[in-house]
Amino acid sequence: xxxxxxxxxxxxxxxxxxxxxxxxxxxxxxxxxxxxxxxxxxxxxxxxxxxxxxxxxxxxxxxxxxxxxxxxxxxxxxxxxxxxxxxxxxxxxxxxxxxxxxxxxxxxxxxxxxxxxxxxxxxxxxxxxxxxxxxxxxxxxxxxxxxxxxxxxxxxxxxxxxxxxxxxxxxxxxxxxxxxxxxxxxxxxxxxxxxxxxxxxxxxxxxxxxxxxxxxxxxxxxxxxxxxxxxxxxxxxxxxxxxxxxxxxxxxxxxxxxxxxxxxxxxxxxxxxxxxxxxxxxxxxxxxxxxxxxxxxxxxxxxxxxxxxxxxxxx
Amino acid sequence: xxxxxxxxxxxxxxxxxxxxxxxxxxxxxxxxxxxxxxxxxxxxxxxxxxxxxxxxxxxxxxxxxxxxxxxxxxxxxxxxxxxxxxxxxxxxxxxxxxxxxxxxxxxxxxxxxxxxxxxxxxxxxxxxxxxxxxxxxxxxxxxxxxxxxxxxxxxxxxxxxxxxxxxxxxxxxxxxxxxxxxxxxxxxxxxxxxxxxxxxxxxxxxxxxxxxxxxxxxxxxxxxxxxxxxxxxxxxxxxxxxxxxxxxxxxxxxxxxxxxxxxxxxxxxxxxxxxxxxxxxxxx
Numbered sequence: 032x033x034x035x036x037x038x039x040x041x042x043x044x045x046x047x048x049x050x051x052x053x054x055x056x057x058x059x060x061x062x063x064x065x066x067x068x069x070x071x072x073x074x075x076x077x078x079x080x081x082x083x084x085x086x087x088x089x090x091x092x093x094x095x096x097x098x099x100x101x102x103x104x105x106x107x108x109x110x111x112x113x114x115x116x117x118x119x120x121x122x123x124x125x126x127x128x129x130x131x132x133x134x135x136x137x138x139x140x141x142x143x144x145x146x147x148x149x150x151x152x153x154x155x156x157x158x159x160x161x162x163x164x165x166x167x168x169x170x171x172x173x174x175x176x177x178x179x180x181x182x183x184x185x186x187x188x189x190x191x192x193x194x195x196x197x198x199x200x201x202x203x204x205x206x207x208x209x210x211x212x213x214x215x216x217x218x219x220x221x222x223x224x225x226x227x228x229x230x231x232x233x234x235x236x237x238x239x240x241x242x243x244x245x246x247x248x249x250x251x252x253x254x255x256x257x258x259x260x261x262x263x264x265x266x267x268x269x270x271x272x273x274x275x276x277x278x279x280x281x282x283x284x285x286x287x288x289x290x291x292x293x294x295x296x297x298x299x300x301x302x303x304x305x306x307x308x309x310x311x312x313x314x315x316x317x318x319x320x321x322x323x324x325x326x327x328x329x330x331x332x333x334x335x336x337x338x339x340x341x342x343x344x345x346x
Numbered sequence: 347x348x349x350x351x352x353x354x355x356x357x358x359x360x361x362x363x364x365x366x367x368x369x370x371x372x373x374x375x376x377x378x379x380x381x382x383x384x385x386x387x388x389x390x391x392x393x394x395x396x397x398x399x400x401x402x403x404x405x406x407x408x409x410x411x412x413x414x415x416x417x418x419x420x421x422x423x424x425x426x427x428x429x430x431x432x433x434x435x436x437x438x439x440x441x442x443x444x445x446x447x448x449x450x451x452x453x454x455x456x457x458x459x460x461x462x463x464x465x466x467x468x469x470x471x472x473x474x475x476x477x478x479x480x481x482x483x484x485x486x487x488x489x490x491x492x493x494x495x496x497x498x499x500x501x502x503x504x505x506x507x508x509x510x511x512x513x514x515x516x517x518x519x520x521x522x523x524x525x526x527x528x529x530x531x532x533x534x535x536x537x538x539x540x541x542x543x544x545x546x547x548x549x550x551x552x553x554x555x556x557x558x559x560x561x562x563x564x565x566x567x568x569x570x571x572x573x574x575x576x577x578x579x580x581x582x583x584x585x586x587x588x589x590x591x592x593x594x595x596x597x598x599x600x601x602x603x604x605x606x607x608x609x610x611x612x613x614x615x616x617x618x619x620x621x622x623x624x625x626x627x628x629x630x
Contacts, residue, residue: 084439086439133621134621136621137620137621137624139438139439140380140382140438140439140442140579141579141620141624143382143439143442144382144571144575144616144620145616145617145620145621148575148613148616148617148620149613149617151609151613152610152613152614152617155606155609155610155613156610158606159606159607159610273446273450276443276446277446277447280443309454309457309458310454310458312450312453312454312457313450313451313454313455313458315450315454316447316448316449316450316451316452316454317451319443319446319447319450320430320444320447320448320451323434323440323443323444323447324430324433
C-alpha cells in the first residue's frame with residue numbers, strides 16, 4: 032500500500048515535470064531543465080560510487096566515451112539513434128566491466144588516483160586520434176536523434192528524453208538501495224570484512240555497482256553530445272568527476288534524493304551567471320568548503336531534519 | 347648534436363628540480379596527513395602571483411621576495427591545516443574533497459583579481475654563461491642552483507632536526523610516534539606548512555622563467571602527482587628518484603615523438619605502478 036502510494040507520487044511528479052515546458056513555454060528554462068536532467072543522472076552515477084567508497088575519476092572519460100561513441104556510430108556507421116545511443120552506453124559498460132576487474136582491487140585515494148590517470152589517458156586519446164575523434168577541435172555537427180521516424184529538433188523533445196533518463200536513474204538507484212542487493216553494497220564501504228565473512232563475494236558487487244554507474248554515465252554522455260551537437264575533449268576531463276562530487280556533497284550523498292537536490296541547486300548557477308563564470312566557480316568552492324565543514328549531510332540532511340522536526344511537533 | 351643534448355639535459359634538469367620541490371611537499375603532506383592535496387598547484391600559483399605583484403609591480407628585490415613568498419605560503423599552509431583540514435583527520439576522501447574545494451576557490455580568486463591573461467615577471471638575471479662550447483642561460487642556472495640549495499636545506503632539516511625526526515616518525519607510524527611524545531596537533535600544521543612552503547619556493551622560482559596566470563598550477567601539479575606515484579606516495583627519497591625518472595623519460599619522449607604521447611606514456615606508467623605496486627618504486 033505504502034509502496035504503491037510512493038510510486039503514484041513519483042509518477043505524478045514525473046507527469047507534472049513532463050508537461051511543465053509546454054505550459055511555461057520558456058525555452059531558456061527548458062534548456063536548464065535538460066541540463067538538470069542530465070546532471071541528475073550523472074550525479075546519481077557518482078552517488079553509486081560514493082556508496083561503495085570508491086570515487087571514480089574516470090567518469091569524465093566514460094561520459095566522453097558515451098558522447099563520442101554515440102556520435103561516431105551515427106556519423107561514421109550511419110546507425111539509427113537508438114542503436115547508437117545504447118551501443119555507446121553498453122560499450123562504456125563493457126569497458127568498465129573489463130577495467131573494473133583489476134581497478135576495483137585498489138581502494139581509497141589510490142583508486143581515485145588510478146581512475147584519474149586512466150581517464151587522462153582516454154582524454155589524450157581523443158586528442159591524439161584525429162582521424163576518428165577529430166583531435167582538439169572534436170566532432171562538430173553531431174546529428175540530432177531520431178525516434179520513431181521523426182527527428183528530435185526541439186528543446187522540448189530533449190527535455191523529455193533527459194527527464195526520462197533522470198527518472199529511470201533515480202528509480203533504479205533508489206530501488207537498488209532498498210533491495211537486499213543495496214544493503215550488501217552499502218555494507219561494502221562500512222564493514223567489508225564482516226560482509227565477506229558471511230560468504231558474500233564482495234568484488235562481484237563492487238563490479239556490478241561500477242558497471243551500472245558507468246552505464247548511467249555513458250547514456251547521459253551520449254545524450255549530452257547529441258544535445259550540444261558538438262563533442263570536444265576538454266568537456267570530459269578532470270572537472271566532470273569533480274563537479275559530480277561537488278553536487279553530491281552539497282546535495283547530500285547519503286540518499287539519491289541528495290543528488291537531485293544538488294543538481295537543482297548547482298546546475299542553474301552557471302546558466303544564470305554566464306557573464307561572471309569565475310564568480311560562479313568561486314561560489315562553488317566556498318559552498319563546498321562550507322558544506323564540508325558545517326553540513327556534512329548536505330541539503331538532504333537539512334530537509335530531512337526539517338521533516339522530522341515537523342513530524343515530531345504534530346504528534 | 348652534442349650541444350643539443352646538453353641543452354635538453356640542462357632544461358630537463360632545471361624542470362626536474364622544480365618538480366622535485368613540488369613533489370616533496372605533496373608527498374610530505376600525504377605521508378603525514380593522508381590527504382591528497384589537490385590544491386598543491388594553486389599554492390604554487392599563489393606564490394608566483396606574489397612574485398608578480400611584489401617584484402613586477404612594486405619593484406622589490408627578487409631574491410628577498412622568493413624567501414618572503416615561501417614563508418608566506420608556509421604560514422598559509424599551516425592555517426589551512428588548522429582551519430580546514432583538521433576536521434577530516436582519518437577520513438581520506440573528505441580531506442581530498444576539501445583540497446579540491448580550496449583549489450577551486452584559489453583559482454577563481456586569482457582569476458577575479460588578475461584576469462585570465464598570462465603575465466610575465468622581469469628576470470633577476472639575464473644573458474648566458476659559456477662553458478666551453480655550451481651556453482647556459484643564466485636565469486635557469488640561478489633557478490637550478492637555488493632549487494638545489496633548498497633541497498639541501500630540506501634534507502638537513504628532515505635528517506638532523508627534532509621536528510624532522512618527528513615528521514619522519516609520523517610518516518612511518520603515527521600511533522607509535524605519539525606514544526613517544528610526538529604531538530600530531532603540532533606535526534600536522536608543521537608538515538602542511540613545510541609542504542606549502544616548498545610549493546611556494548617552486549612557484550616563486552619558476553615565475554620569471556614561465557608566465558604567471560591563474561591556471562599555471564595545474565601542469566606542475568600533474569607532474570608532482572606523477573613523480574609521487576612513481577616514487578611512492580609518502581616517500582621522500584622516492585620523490586627525488588621519481589623526479590629524475592620523469593624528467594628524463596619526458597624529455598626523451600617529447601623529443602622523439604610528441605608531448606601528448608609523452609604524457610600518455612607517463613600516465614600509463616602511473617596506472618601500471620598503481621596496479622602492481624601502489625606504494626611506488628621506493629615505498630614500503
